[in-house]
């Protein structure tokens with residue numbers, strides 16, 4: 001097999017991957033970096049982020065406030081030592097982006113502007129109109145180009161990690177243009193492969209978000225942490241699931257039911273006030289707002305449409321001028337995709353799967369339990385998001401922990417990870433190739449990728465959606481286990497080698513089934529309600545038994561093994577999550 005020898009291989013060229021690559025290049029320009037991505041970097045999902053990135057900058061704000069909002073927002077499942085690193089570092093990272101050319105929106109005075117975001121006590125979300133992700137990714141991409149040590153491998157699909165004696169020494173990837181598998185023999189590997197929202201049928205996520213990196217790490221022996229915590233965003237457009245940013249509500253939009261009533265006032269989230277109050281009503285956290293939709297639906301107060309039940313987002317009172325200035329892409333999306341003009345019309349929306357709080361288990365150094373293997377960004381769980389991520393914390397997370405992963409990988413390969421294990425890695429790569437070849441060459445499969453994928457999607461939506469029960473979760477687990485077993489009966493119809501999407505979709509389905517299984521089994525075992533994980537049969541948070549991270553381990557068998565890890569608490573003892581009234 002063709003071998004590309006490199007000091008550090010990075011899987012993923014989104015925000016986290018690019019930030020990690022730049023950190024490595026800055027720390028030591030002599031190190032070679034292979035940046036592997038299944039799409040061209042600017043097509044990574046980070047480009048789709050709209051609303052902004054939170055970081056303390058204004059005089060009415062404090063690092064402690066950001067810390068507290070994040071920990072409480074995560075329903076105390078966050079590791080507080082990681083949150084401390086995050087809130088302390090992010091203002092510097094956002095300022096660095098400014099110096100690299102990120103065009104942050106400005107106040108009239110010329111200072112960086114901030115907007116309110118859900119669950120945040122004060123306005124602290126930096127933004128670039130409603131195209132923040134585009135501008136961040138562009139800034140990182142253009143900065144990365146100036147480092148000759150970063151060598152890009154665009155449109156390479158990574159399949160397996162090479163792990164021997166508890167140490168990671170590389171990764172295999174298929175060059176999609178030729179169909180040839182190559183080995184990246186590296187001293188350290190950083191996974192920055194993003195989330196896996198596509199395991200659900202209705203999602204804001206780009207179609208590339210299939211949890212590949214999570215599944216690769218899981219199969220290689222790294223536990224996936226807190227996978228049952230899946231975030232629904234309250235405002236997705238019908239049919240496509242395209243996101244309308246939380247920035248809409250940040251700018252003052254209302255959520256109204258079929259009677260035009262601002263229903264959030266009925267759910268202990270505060271009362272309507274002339275000036276929207278932070279942490280109140282529409283500026284409550286995403287888990288609560290999505291759960292309120294479900295409650296309204298049960299009360300028969302949502303709007304029936306051919307595309308499911310909806311409520312309305314009302315932006316009309318904000319006026320055309322402000323909408324054009326602050327939310328131009330939202331106007332575009334509504335007009336183009338559903339033919340609705342938010343300046344004069346109500347916009348139908350419903351909750352949509354958006355983000356995974358769980359992911360590859362890492363410590364505060366972005367290190368996994370496997371030596372030489374690091375992870376950062378949405379694929380990782382460090383964990384700063386706990387049971388519910390606050391909007392605008394993810395872009396910050398990928399900057400802070402992407403950079404940390406890069407720097408720590410450099411430290412590692414200057415010490416313990418100095419040698420390249422070539423011989424053992426070649427053997428492992430041959431095993432990886434044999435695994436993929438077996439899938440590719442199979443001719444007599446009885447199952448289709450699209451059929452199994454659809455079943456997986458609906459099973460998760462039905463059994464592991466916004467509200468969950470033991471009975472429904474048991475059904476979901478059994479079904480997903482069964483679908484995963486049937487995966488061995490899938491055959492790839494297209495036997496050509498150039499850009500074989502049939503093969504890639506089949507491999508992606510394999511990743512998604514591993515991820516789906518960890519979500520369903522984790523949710524079944526967590527007999528409490530916390531953040532985005534709501535059990536109708538266990539409606540209360542249970543700190544005695546479940547103030548713990550779920551650790552899901554790959555067994556090679558039909559089902560995963562689950563155990564638990566204590567949450568790290570530094571200064572904030574678990575308390576009631578309060579929104580819309582005084583704490």
Ligand SMILES: Cc1cc2nc3c(=O)[nH]c(=O)nc-3n(C[C@H](O)[C@H](O)[C@H](O)COP(=O)(O)OP(=O)(O)OC[C@H]3O[C@@H](n4cnc5c(N)ncnc54)[C@H](O)[C@@H]3O)c2cc1C
Nearest residue numbers: 012013014015016038046051052158194377378392394395
């Ligand atoms: C519509 C939308 C709006 C959002 N808005 C905001 C916001 O305003 N603020 C906020 O904080 N967060 C927001 N988020 C969340 C945030 O954007 C993401 O969590 C974050 O950008 C993820 O970045 P990442 O670098 O971890 O992964 P991504 O940007 O998803 O990049 C993943 C990379 O991994 C590569 N990859 C994956 N699998 C493989 C494989 N098998 N082989 C090779 N390469 C692979 C991909 O090619 C890609 O380059 C939003 C998310 C969405 C979907």
